[in-house]
Amino acid sequence: MIAPDWLRDDRLPHIYCTGCGNGTVINCTLGAVEEMGWKREETVFVSGIGCSSRAPGYILTDSLHTTHGRALAFATGVKMARPDLNVVVFTGDGDLAAIGGNHFIHACRRNVDMTVVCMNNHIYGMTGGQGSPTTPQGAISTTTPYGMSEPAFDLAELAVAAGANYVARWTSYHVKELTKAVAAGLQTPGLAFIEVRTQCPTNYGRHNKLRRVSEMIEHLRSHAMLVEKRDRLIQEGKPVPDDIFTVGELVRRNRPAMGVKP
Amino acid sequence: MKLVIDESRCKGCNLCVLVCPYGIFQEGTELNSRGIVTPVLDRPERCTNCRLQALYGRMLCGVCHMICPDQAIAWVEERPFEPHKVEVEF
Numbered sequence A: 001m002i003a004p005d006w007l008r009d010d011r012l013p014h015i016y017c018t019g020c021g022n023g024t025v026i027n028c029t030l031g032a033v034e035e036m037g038w039k040r041e042e043t044v045f046v047s048g049i050g051c052s053s054r055a056p057g058y059i060l061t062d063s064l065h066t067t068h069g070r071a072l073a074f075a076t077g078v079k080m081a082r083p084d085l086n087v088v089v090f091t092g093d094g095d096l097a098a099i100g101g102n103h104f105i106h107a108c109r110r111n112v113d114m115t116v117v118c119m120n121n122h123i124y125g126m127t128g129g130q131g132s133p134t135t136p137q138g139a140i141s142t143t144t145p146y147g148m149s150e151p152a153f154d155l156a157e158l159a160v161a162a163g164a165n166y167v168a169r170w171t172s173y174h175v176k177e178l179t180k181a182v183a184a185g186l187q188t189p190g191l192a193f194i195e196v197r198t199q200c201p202t203n204y205g206r207h208n209k210l211r212r213v214s215e216m217i218e219h220l221r222s223h224a225m226l227v228e229k230r231d232r233l234i235q236e237g238k239p240v241p242d243d244i245f246t247v248g249e250l251v252r253r254n255r256p257a258m259g260v261k262p
Numbered sequence B: 001m002k003l004v005i006d007e008s009r010c011k012g013c014n015l016c017v018l019v020c021p022y023g024i025f026q027e028g029t030e031l032n033s034r035g036i037v038t039p040v041l042d043r044p045e046r047c048t049n050c051r052l053q054a055l056y057g058r059m060l061c062g063v064c065h066m067i068c069p070d071q072a073i074a075w076v077e078e079r080p081f082e083p084h085k086v087e088v089e090f
């Protein structure tokens, strides 16, 4: 359940478009925070710039709405100065993987004790729908009018390779699983990275024949495949469809971490 | 417990319509005072959470509440003896 007393009631309704998945991700994150029983005074939300990064503005705790791509750098600073605080970062695919790409891999490498929730809508939502490093090949955006020709980043796999202690991926349709994954991330010492594939009906759906929110959700649902199922297909020597993405827990391990609560 | 949509928050995305296993949310047809077509509730007393939350002491189902991007779905305590629309099935 969303912790209602963690929301800034006076700021709602938020600025997100009708059917934007970011609101759902806020709900699930607050649901997980509620499960942890954290206090508002000891929790900090940090974000960069983008639609996704506006999330901390709707949450009634201290927060840092920082510069584009630098959320993880600021969050690392908070954690180093005050390891007793719980730090949660909201970020977008552009914020995290384009301009903030280096901060992302190094925060994972250092394994700074925080939880990073990335709302991956495959697009620069806020600035009008430019292609991002996660725009799927062939997808139309304002900067790829003939279809994206570059391959996309797999953010969750990137976090695994870079060393994060906990990595999971879900979508804004899988609300229960997502809430559980965020809670697991909050519990894990070290960097927990949760990638959430979300819908941006305004700037992604509209250009990619997914104008209706329900179509976007159906697209997410039908292209998500459990990691276990993917592994089973490989084991059995069966082909894995190439338009799917894996969901579930990708890694949970115990590498040395920085900034863990004393 | 009574299921309510906060008309001041709902943006009419109809995600709740998509996820409720009982089909309690139905796409609306009329604009509200904010110019938004919000869903209408079809016999909301069927909702698992309305019926059993008090008994189990925790939220049951609740997927509409979690997926609603606008934090518009909640449950409120019913006042005693609130009138209900009763449908008699033969």
Ligand SMILES: Cc1ncc(C[n+]2csc(CCOP(=O)(O)OP(=O)(O)O)c2C)c(N)n1
Pocket (backbone or CB within 6 Å): A049, A050, A051, A052, A053, A068, A091, A092, A093, A094, A095, A096, A119, A121, A123, A124, A125, A126, A127, A132
């Ligand atoms: C240094 C800098 N460069 C560029 C911008 C413009 N800008 C604002 S938001 C954004 C992209 C955000 O994309 P993403 O992180 O995916 O967030 P979304 O809006 O999709 O949630 C860009 C390029 C900026 N604000 N600052």
Ligand code: SF4
Pocket (backbone or CB within 6 Å): A015, A016, A017, A019, A020, A021, A022, A051, A052, A121, A125, A126, A199, A200, A201, A202, A203, A204
């Ligand atoms: S532009 Fe896209 S990401 Fe931004 S609020 Fe609208 S739907 Fe959401």
Ligand code: SF4
Pocket (backbone or CB within 6 Å): B005, B009, B010, B011, B012, B013, B014, B015, B016, B017, B038, B039, B067, B068, B069, B070, B071, B072, B073
């Ligand atoms: S999910 Fe929420 S915002 Fe969307 S139609 Fe239902 S009540 Fe309204």
Ligand code: SF4
Pocket (backbone or CB within 6 Å): B003, B019, B020, B021, B022, B023, B024, B046, B047, B048, B049, B050, B060, B061, B062, B063, B064, B065
């Ligand atoms: S809690 Fe479940 S059963 Fe109740 S209205 Fe929401 S989706 Fe339907």
Ligand SMILES: [Mg+2]
Pocket (backbone or CB within 6 Å): A050, A092, A093, A094, A119, A120, A121, A122, A123, A124, A125, A132
């Ligand atoms: Mg984005």
